[in-house]
Amino acid sequence: MNLKQIYNLKNDSRRIKIIQEASLDKNSYAGYKTENGLLFGTKEWFNAIEKGMIPIHTIKGIISRVYMSGHNDYPEFEIESNEGKTTWTREGIDAAYKVGSSIELIYVEQKYKRPTDITGAISKCVIEIKIAE
Amino acid sequence: MKKWIYLIGLMLFFVANTNAAKSDFFGERDVVAAKGGGNAFRYMSQAELKAIQETGYLRGGLSGETYFTKDLYKSAAKAQSRLSLGSSPALRVEFEILNNPTLLRNGTKVLPANGMIGRGAEFMTTDLVKVRLINWQPFR
Numbered sequence: 001m002n003l004k005q006i007y008n009l010k011n012d013s014r015r016i017k018i019i020q021e022a023s024l025d026k027n028s029y030a031g032y033k034t035e036n037g038l039l040f041g042t043k044e045w046f047n048a049i050e051k052g053m054i055p056i057h058t059i060k061g062i063i064s065r066v067y068m069s070g071h072n073d074y075p076e077f078e079i080e081s082n083e084g085k086t087t088w089t090r091e092g093i094d095a096a097y098k099v100g101s102s103i104e105l106i107y108v109e110q111k112y113k114r115p116t117d118i119t120g121a122i123s124k125c126v127i128e129i130k131i132a133e
Numbered sequence: 134m135k136k137w138i139y140l141i142g143l144m145l146f147f148v149a150n151t152n153a154a155k156s157d158f159f160g161e162r163d164v165v166a167a168k169g170g171g172n173a174f175r176y177m178s179q180a181e182l183k184a185i186q187e188t189g190y191l192r193g194g195l196s197g198e199t200y201f202t203k204d205l206y207k208s209a210a211k212a213q214s215r216l217s218l219g220s221s222p223a224l225r226v227e228f229e230i231l232n233n234p235t236l237l238r239n240g241t242k243v244l245p246a247n248g249m250i251g252r253g254a255e256f257m258t259t260d261l262v263k264v265r266l267i268n269w270q271p272f273r
Contacts, residue, residue: 022189029266030189069178071200072219074192076180089180089193112186118224118269119183
């Protein structure tokens, strides 16, 4: 099956910038903890992923739902995999998200600067999404 | 005697209308304005709360229209109905806006859509909305 990359965090300068700013702002609750001197989205951070210092996790499954949440203004989708159903924000090429398509989603775990009881301490930070053509 | 009956009738009319003003067409009114100071609400999923925690912005700073409301709804069904939401929200999140986004809708009445009745009030901007989270409440 041919999977096409439709999102790569490396190319998402908007997301990298906005999370970096939040992470560096000591007065803000938002952002990720900077661990081992690795700031989210920097060259060093991506190198740490490539070298396996920050482990990657992969979910392979089928897109089971594509929908808008929030006030009909937040794009999400659902993956059905062996581990069950999980929901994610749609990133990258929106038109590629179709119910029934095979998908591979790669993420790394990052610690929130300030966790909440609802989202927990760890964020599953998406770095790449591939969808069957 | 007629004068007294007229006066009592007039009083009953005003009492009835005062009570009517406290409730909406469908029954008890559970929409209250946000507390003074401009706090607002968004009804959302866990995925969006995660995006706010990552970025400090509503919708994780995605471009496009960002909606919010000052209406407090105590159930997901009520929020979905009054805000004409396409999917049932998992959370009510209260926040304070830290920047000055230009509002293109400012308390506009929500129209019926997605099979919902609408009638809530919504605010909308295409600017990024930087927020301080005040509290978050999961719906049961």
